[in-house]
Amino acid sequence: MDRFLFSVVGLVITLSLISSQAEARAFFVFGDSLVDSGNNDYLATTARADSPPYGIDYPTHRPTGRFSNGLNIPDIISEQIGSEPTLPYLSPELKDERLLVGANFASAGIGILNDTGIQFINIIRICKQLDYFQQYQQRVSALIGAEQTEQLVNQALVLITLGGNDFVNNYYLVPFSARSRQFSLPDYVVYLISEYQKVLRRLYELGARRVLVTGTGPLGCVPAELAQRSRNGECSAELQRAAALFNPQLVQMLNQLNSEIGSDVFVSANAFEMKMDFINDPQAYGFVTSKVACCGQGPYNGIGLCTPLSNLCPNRDVYVFWDPFHPSERANRLIVQQFMIGSTKYMHPMNLSTIMALDSKA
Numbered sequence: 001m002d003r004f005l006f007s008v009v010g011l012v013i014t015l016s017l018i019s020s021q022a023e024a025r026a027f028f029v030f031g032d033s034l035v036d037s038g039n040n041d042y043l044a045t046t047a048r049a050d051s052p053p054y055g056i057d058y059p060t061h062r063p064t065g066r067f068s069n070g071l072n073i074p075d076i077i078s079e080q081i082g083s084e085p086t087l088p089y090l091s092p093e094l095k096d097e098r099l100l101v102g103a104n105f106a107s108a109g110i111g112i113l114n115d116t117g118i119q120f121i122n123i124i125r126i127c128k129q130l131d132y133f134q135q136y137q138q139r140v141s142a143l144i145g146a147e148q149t150e151q152l153v154n155q156a157l158v159l160i161t162l163g164g165n166d167f168v169n170n171y172y173l174v175p176f177s178a179r180s181r182q183f184s185l186p187d188y189v190v191y192l193i194s195e196y197q198k199v200l201r202r203l204y205e206l207g208a209r210r211v212l213v214t215g216t217g218p219l220g221c222v223p224a225e226l227a228q229r230s231r232n233g234e235c236s237a238e239l240q241r242a243a244a245l246f247n248p249q250l251v252q253m254l255n256q257l258n259s260e261i262g263s264d265v266f267v268s269a270n271a272f273e274m275k276m277d278f279i280n281d282p283q284a285y286g287f288v289t290s291k292v293a294c295c296g297q298g299p300y301n302g303i304g305l306c307t308p309l310s311n312l313c314p315n316r317d318v319y320v321f322w323d324p325f326h327p328s329e330r331a332n333r334l335i336v337q338q339f340m341i342g343s344t345k346y347m348h349p350m351n352l353s354t355i356m357a358l359d360s361k362a
Contacts, residue, residue, distance in 0.1 A: 024083045025359075026102040026152050028208070029074045030129050031161035033108030034326065037074060038065025039124055040108045042090035047109035047120040052308050053295055057316055057329055067108060069294065069316045070329035074104055074159060076336040081157060081356065089132050099140050102156060105129040111166035112196045115179070119169070126162060130202050137207070153207035155359070157352075160203070161271075163216045163250070166192055167242045168225075168325075189245045193253050200257060204265060210355060212339065213254055214269040215247035221279050223293040224324035227302030233291050235279075247272050251348060258349075267355065268348045274338045278320050278331065285334060290320040294328060 029035050033047065040048045041064075048065065049055075055063040057070035065088065066072045071079075078085045086102040087094040094103060107124035109117035114125050124132070140149045171179045171188055183191060203211060219225065220239030229236040247270065254266040282290040294313040295306035304310075306323035313319055322328040327335065338346040340353050350358075 024101075025081065026100065026156035027074070027078055027081065027083050027086050028102050028133065028153075028156055028158045029086060029104040029106050029160075030126065030133075030158070030203070031106045031214075032110050032165050033067045033106075034164070034214075035072060035074050035104070035159060035161045036065065036067065036106040036108045037072065037086065037088050037104045039088040039090045039104065039106060041065040042088070043107075043122040043124070045109070045120050045122040047107075047117065047123055049108070049306075053310070053312050054306065056312075067323065067326040068329055068332065069322045071332065072329075073161075073332050073336060074106075076332055077157075077159065077339065077352075080336060080340055080352070089136065096143070099136070099143065100152065103133075103136055105132050105136075106161070109165060109169065110162070111164075111170060112162050112192050112199065113166055113170060113179075116166045116170040119173070126199055130199070130206065133203075133206055150207060154209045156208070156210070157355075158203065158208045158211040159214070160200075160211060161214045162196065162199070163192065163246060164219055167216070167219055167239060167246075171242070172239065185242060186245060189242070189249060192246065193249045196250070197253050197257065200254075200266060204257075204261065209263075209265055210359065211266050212269050212352070213250070213266055214271045215250050216243045217271045217275045218279055219243050221275075221290070222325050223291065223296065223300040223302035223321050225302070226291055227299040227324070230300075233300075243272055264349055267350065269339055270346045270348070271335065274335050274342070274346055275320075275327070275331075278334065282320055286318065287320050287331075288318040292319070293321040293324050294319040295323050300324075 041050045049067045050063050050065055052063055058064055075085045084101050086104040089103045089105045109120035109123045110125050111117060117123055137149055171177055219242060220236030225236045225239055251268045254268050257266055258264050278285040278287055279290040291300055293301035294316050295310045297303050297310050301311055302324045316328050317330045319328050320331045342351050
């Protein structure tokens, strides 16, 4: 616990220094269920978090479409950068002045590839999220003019979280999936990285100049995979291998893009290491377990979805995982703490506090 308290004190001091320097900036979010703030609520899809006990610890105590007991990673980043939380792009409330805060385009179930998550039917694939980003800019231009819009987008912070579903909901979804017959794992990773590079290039073309790119977490250690693949609670070696191949190649690709552009546009966030810290030693961070989900059923509460009929833990703050796949709000807070003040082990080439200090001087 001491280590946690010490980090929080450090975070508070750092934030008080930078919040005075940085004006609130627009924030845009792209990706999957780890960062979806409710877009899927507006779609006919099975990938949704619109029923209790989702949202049990949210200020309204109601489900919001976030795959969390409370706040998710974008909400906490918004808090830290002094912005209002971004609304889902499909929300009818996202209009007029609210547009200037930014928007969340993320959609649960999607991946880098268009065939990832096809079992969820209607989801906003990444190419469509980028189309919406372009449409968003046209809407803002009508409000404040093209020049101001370009400036708002250039100065914004962007978060993109993709990749996990390309393994969990594609390559490893069923034995002998189409992609696993087409590619060996190392070749599949190379293909994913090349497709991801196209996505990031388009994001840059659309004006993004500060992009936090998260690698995949420890895919083999989530309760859903422990329930299906683990005998004694050990992480699935095969899924851990997938993450271990993907993440370093992602960092390499981001470095390459930055050197082509001649600027540190893309910043990698090492979600794997961030989460492994408390998976390996949950007690050191004030958690009771990193294996059992708070909400679910079956072994490790890892089977099926979190529903009103699921087992539900009384204290979400002592669980690393809220449901079979997603971290609890408290785990999300620890992850964002590393985004803010983490060393280069977690954030490369710099953390978010450094970015904000640099950009406030620009």
